[in-house]
Amino acid sequence: MALMEACLTVLRGRDELAAEEAIYRPAIPYLFGIPEALIRMRARVANMSEPRALEDFLRDVPSGKRGETVLVRSAVASTFLAALELCRGAVVELNQGEGFGAISVARVTSVAASGPVQAG
Numbered sequence: 001m002a003l004m005e006a007c008l009t010v011l012r013g014r015d016e017l018a019a020e021e022a023i024y025r026p027a028i029p030y031l032f033g034i035p036e037a038l039i040r041m042r043a044r045v046a047n048m049s050e051p052r053a054l055e056d057f058l059r060d061v062p063s064g065k066r067g068e069t070v071l072v073r074s075a076v077a078s079t080f081l082a083a084l085e086l087c088r089g090a091v092v093e094l095n096q097g098e099g100f101g102a103i104s105v106a107r108v109t110s111v112a113a114s115g116p117v118q119a120g
Contacts, residue, residue: 031074032059037082041105045092051106054083054094 041057059075066072083105086092093106 029068029070031071032078034078034081034085037078038085041079041082041086042091045086045105045107048105048107051095051104054079054103054105057083057105 037057037059040059044057058079061072061075080103083092083094083103087094090108093108095104095106096102
């Protein structure tokens with residue numbers, strides 16, 4: 001029987017067989033993105049006068065979606081990556097007192113941080 005199916009495939013051509021096969025298309029979940037986290041962090045940092053915990057910058061997850069771990073993790077990951085990007089751009093400074101400890105975010109206000117360091 002397998003020989004007959006193989007011959008039928010050759011006679012019909014592979015294009016016709018491919019059209020009959022079902023294609024699996026998984027649902028793409030909604031996740032929090034980095035561009036939105038950057039906008040949110042820039043707005044909050046602009047009004048900051050003292051260091052705050054990184055958790056204060058997390059996006060609010062709707063109460064009905066708090067059980068979705070992928071959505072909650074995307075909120076944490078996008079906020080953390082936005083903080084790293086702002087740190088790289090010398091907008092904020094990130095501090096962590098101990099390994100696996102809380103991360104604090106402070107706005108950079110010094111003039112030296114606004115440009116590259118000049119070698120003398």
